[in-house]
Amino acid sequence: MSKLLDRSPLSPTADLKRAGLKVTLPRLKILEILETAEQHHLSAEDVYKALLAEDTEIGLATVYRVLTQFEAAGLVTRHRFDGGQALFELDTGDSHDHIICIKSGVVAEFKDEKLEERLREIADELGYELRDHSIVLYGVHREIES
Numbered sequence: 001m002s003k004l005l006d007r008s009p010l011s012p013t014a015d016l017k018r019a020g021l022k023v024t025l026p027r028l029k030i031l032e033i034l035e036t037a038e039q040h041h042l043s044a045e046d047v048y049k050a051l052l053a054e055d056t057e058i059g060l061a062t063v064y065r066v067l068t069q070f071e072a073a074g075l076v077t078r079h080r081f082d083g084g085q086a087l088f089e090l091d092t093g094d095s096h097d098h099i100i101c102i103k104s105g106v107v108a109e110f111k112d113e114k115l116e117e118r119l120r121e122i123a124d125e126l127g128y129e130l131r132d133h134s135i136v137l138y139g140v141h142r143e144i145e146s
């Protein structure tokens, strides 16, 4: 069975320290957004808008810079699905794959043991030891199509 993943929020301050980053207000706020957002694959602009919505004025350029620092520190992963804008998500160390609704743009996650087993077999048959993989499915969510 494939199942969609769910995550519980962590402590932004502790996470910054663990990543070796100095705790600053922009970093704290941006990490908080990433950890609490319902949709946790966010563009820099999504983060910027979420900050504005809670009356935090952090410029888009700063948001970009902080997200890039987070990526370098291993706190977030950057995706570029189908050549679209870069989306950032917290790197929680779990491997998962993505499914994207081509109408709404909503990104969901899933994990499937059978699929991962099969990928290991394929790599093995080709003479590789599998280290990582990236699978993105594109579809239209049933609720949107109707």
Ligand SMILES: [Zn+2]
Pocket (backbone or CB within 6 Å): 041, 089, 096, 097, 098, 109
């Ligand atoms: Zn994801």
